[in-house]
Amino acid sequence: MLKKLFLDYGYTEDEYEKIRDYHTLKNYTDKALGRKFVVIKDFLLQFGFKDNQIKTMILNYPPVLSHKKKTMKKKIEGLIKIGYSKDEAIELVTKSPQIICQNTKTVKKKFKKIKDEGYTKEETIKITKVRYPLLNLNENFTDDKISKIEKLGYTKEDVRKMLVKCPSLITLSVENIKNMLKTFTDLGYTKRQAINMTKSVPHVLSFSAETIVFKMYKMIMLGYTKAEVRKMTKSSPVMYTYDVDNMAKKIDDIVSLGYARKQVLSMMYELPSLFGSSVENNTKPKLEFFDSIGLRDIPIKHPSSMIQSIALTYARYMYYKEIGYEINADNYMALSVGEKTFKNRYGVSKEELLERYDYSEYIEKKKVNKKEM
Numbered sequence: 001m002l003k004k005l006f007l008d009y010g011y012t013e014d015e016y017e018k019i020r021d022y023h024t025l026k027n028y029t030d031k032a033l034g035r036k037f038v039v040i041k042d043f044l045l046q047f048g049f050k051d052n053q054i055k056t057m058i059l060n061y062p063p064v065l066s067h068k069k070k071t072m073k074k075k076i077e078g079l080i081k082i083g084y085s086k087d088e089a090i091e092l093v094t095k096s097p098q099i100i101c102q103n104t105k106t107v108k109k110k111f112k113k114i115k116d117e118g119y120t121k122e123e124t125i126k127i128t129k130v131r132y133p134l135l136n137l138n139e140n141f142t143d144d145k146i147s148k149i150e151k152l153g154y155t156k157e158d159v160r161k162m163l164v165k166c167p168s169l170i171t172l173s174v175e176n177i178k179n180m181l182k183t184f185t186d187l188g189y190t191k192r193q194a195i196n197m198t199k200s201v202p203h204v205l206s207f208s209a210e211t212i213v214f215k216m217y218k219m220i221m222l223g224y225t226k227a228e229v230r231k232m233t234k235s236s237p238v239m240y241t242y243d244v245d246n247m248a249k250k251i252d253d254i255v256s257l258g259y260a261r262k263q264v265l266s267m268m269y270e271l272p273s274l275f276g277s278s279v280e281n282n283t284k285p286k287l288e289f290f291d292s293i294g295l296r297d298i299p300i301k302h303p304s305s306m307i308q309s310i311a312l313t314y315a316r317y318m319y320y321k322e323i324g325y326e327i328n329a330d331n332y333m334a335l336s337v338g339e340k341t342f343k344n345r346y347g348v349s350k351e352e353l354l355e356r357y358d359y360s361e362y363i364e365k366k367k368v369n370k371k372e373m
Contacts, residue, residue: 001034002020002031002033003016003020005034005037005038006019006020006037009041009051009055010055011055015059018062019058019059019062019065020033024062024066025062025065025066028066033065036066037065039069040064040065040067040069040072041054043069044057044072047076047090048086048087048090053090053094057093057097058097061098063101064097067100071100072100074104075093075104076089076090076093076100078104078107078108079092079093079107082107082108082111083111083121083124083125088125088129091129092128092129095129111124111128114127114128117146118156118157119160119163119164123164126164127164127167127170145174148174149174152178152195153181153191153192153195154195154199158195158199161199162198162199162202163202165201165202166202166203166205166206168203168206169202172206176205177198177205180204180205180207180209181194181195183209183213184197184198184212187212187213187226188227188230189230197233197234200237200238201237203241204237204240204241207240215244218244219233219239219244219247222251222265223261223265224265228269232269232272233272235272236272236276238276239272239275239276242275247275250268250274250275250279251265251268253279253284254267254268254279254283254284257284259287259300263300267299267300267303268303270303270304271303271304271306273307282310283306285310286299286306286310286313287299289310289313289314289317290305293317293327294328295327295329297329298332302332305332305333305335305336307336308335310359311354311359311360312350313336314357314359314362315353315357316334316335316342316353317335318356319346319348319353319356319357320334320335323346
């Protein structure tokens with residue numbers, strides 16, 4: 001009867017056995033445990049948990065079934081009083097059901113400990129939403145650990161910002177971080193470059209050394225030298241988080257627009273952020289627009305012309321056209337002057353331009369004209 005109850009809820013036989021054999025539940029009779037399961041499940045559903053969250057919570061921490069619903073309610077509401085929203089409290093308990101076992105005052109004290117490290121309330125909530133954060137606080141958030149990370153070349157403020165960007169770093173050992181910095185220096189980056197890259201994209205610190213080395217190798221295989229890969233990733237370290245096969249496809253997609261592969265490699269070398277942009281929704285429309293106004297080679301020779309949104313580039317081009325100022329290869333930079341400079345010079349704001357010359361309307365008209373042809 002008990003087994004059927006669990007299987008009907010979506011557990012596999014192995015998962016049921018894991019829960020039933022948990023040492024703190026062995027003294028329960030099947031009837032008693034079945035009753036506890038129904039009571040806890042119904043309470044959690046009423047509180048706002050979803051079936052998949054309840055299933056995950058019980059599987060990860062079977063002793064949750066031994067708690068009284070009154071106690072659980074008090075613990076979860078305690079998290080909300082600390083500052084978590086109801087959904088955030090549910091997410092935290094789902095990921096770390098062991099928190100139910102902790103005294104609310106203890107959890108509050110640990111939460112305050114993180115804030116005392118210089119984090120805002122919002123940042124503290126974000127950081128503590130990773131798996132087992134509060135439970136490992138003594139191990140992962142001591143002043144000693146912060147001090148050791150600083151000695152690797154970071155400042156305390158660096159560490160604070162890194163953990164806000166990538167809360168899962170709370171679970172990394174100092175030795176792990178040290179080894180990853182060494183991986184970058186072994187690849188030819190300076191220590192300061194490695195520090196700056198990992199400050200910008202701390203997520204890469206959780207990668208294995210093999211992953212970083214392999215990604216560099218695959219980027220070289222795209223057609224770049226090792227020095228070029230270093231230069232690109234130094235300014236845009238987020239490239240180490242990209243799927244290199246997807247990067248290769250982006251190069252091929254742009255080549256298919258009629259550009260030489262060498263031209264495309266050069267353009268993306270000068271503006272590596274293009275590897276993180278959608279070709280279909282961003283790069284292609286920009287290239288096609290420059291081509292349509294007789295400036296096809298400008299993005300290749302001057303990739304910085306691709307930084308600005310296509311909507312604003314189009315609006316400015318149309319404005320210049322309206323006032324009789326012809327854009328050509330000699331003055332194309334007028335399309336991307338600073339917003340303040342443009343407004344001071346012409347008395348038209350960015351918002352006014354975008355409303356007056358709607359790029360989406362321009363695209364729709366092009367589609368209609370294409371169909372009629």
